Amino acid sequence: MTSLPKSTERKLGLVIDLDVCVGCHACVTNCKAWNTSGYGVPLADESPYGNDPSGVWLNRIHSFETEQNDMSALVHFPKSCLHCDDAPCVTVCPTGASYKRVSDGIVLVDESKCMGCGLCAWACPYGAREMDPVAGVMKKCTLCVDRIYNENLPEEDREPACVRTCPTNARFFGDLSDPDSEVAQLVACRESVDLMPEQETSPVNQYLLPIERYGADELASPDFNLASLANQKSGGVLSWIDNLLNGN
């Protein structure tokens, strides 16, 4: 049934730390590697070695530039399905292929039922669903449902491939409905946000905003001088190397 459950027993999801992500695409690559041989049909590529390569990915990294008071920042922005509580992609599905699980809140596609109409991809405001060009069924992040409960894997591997692989620890996985979980605590102690709240999708995944290291007043003040930050004094062996390299 593509009606949404009134509530779910748990809310499994990801917490993504925008302060930490360096945009290395490791999670993207590992997501593709795991999911092309995991749950459902492989993630197809079209003309992978041709002039116009294109393929299905369940996780993608955008990068944004922000600018304020002549200071700009580059923010790498991973985006995958947010496993929304009020998922519009589920209710539009005419075949019953899309559903949200009551037990853990994961939004999945039953590929044996999907007729490839693409309406769910239109309904998702975030662009988190992609049609597989070969199998003709809808693909989306499964929250690595075939890892997190997989008893054939060592305990430490029972988390999503993207979380497991992230070299900077920018991605966390857990139950956001449990206030004692690591993810819930992160959300509580950092400034965390829903993407596009005006779309009323109630996303489960949370994004932790970059930490403001300098206040707006500080940045605007004429005394604020970035070069001074680089002018650190070193001592001991480091100062000896420094002097050596500078030819003093």
Next chain:
Amino acid sequence: MHPAISIIVFSTFSGVGFGIGFWLGILGNGIQSPTIVIAGLTALVWASVGLISSVFHLRRPTRAIRAFSQWRSSWLSREGILAILTLSCIFIYIVLRLFNINGLGVLIMAWIISLLSLVTVYSTAMIYTQLRAVPAWNTVLTPLVFIGFSLLGGGAFCFSFLPEFISRDFMFVILALLVGAWAIWILWSWRRDRIGMGASSVETATQLGKLGTVKPFEPPHMGPNYLTREMGYRLPKSKSTQSRGLAVALGLIIPILLYCIVFVYQDSGVANVSRMLLFCFVFFGIFISRWLFFAESRHTTMLYY
């Protein structure tokens, strides 16, 4: 949004088909059996062409039968069921009329056909209206556009090819529909130009507004992908202005001229030709407007690009 030809054919042809169905139900009881059977069959053909075309949009058409299962939540599912139900009613009705079976039951059935036709077109529109991610579609004007063009298309078809339908009153209804349906469309386009991405913006999409102005720096992939092909279709401004002008010229202005000719030179050869051309032009106009309905509407996913 990518203007897929299969979907445009689906909604315009089924719109005309159910439009004929609507007028058949309203006016049919006073009309002789052969005309009614022809009208009913044309409604069936137009709507079926539309429904069959929609199947071509599916990547796994053999599973289309499953689409009837989720009527509790999905407008696409409801649309499918209502379409089949309406077509069945039209079919039964023309069989009854073919065998000259009349009576209260048949009369009520005709009304039910009109009602079902309207509700079916409404549910077609709701497939798009429900999508908050496409702010241009997410308005009560969208069902009005679809219903307006359906009644106009069906009415114009009767006007052009089924002379038995045309009473003096019906002549005026056609004129009112022409003006009314296109007025709603122009209002819809006007709103579309102003709504943009609605309440969403790159700031709400990334929630980085606190850090200042936000602009995309690097996309996740170098070439186009499913998302940009499906959601990122952009119509060049010059082409947009041209197509809008063409839609209104073909669908509204020329039909009004033809209508005047029919009105002034009643029953002459020139009037008969104009009468038949009227539907053709109206339909071209509706078709182009439906193409614009997709081609000019933008999806919030593109805020990330």
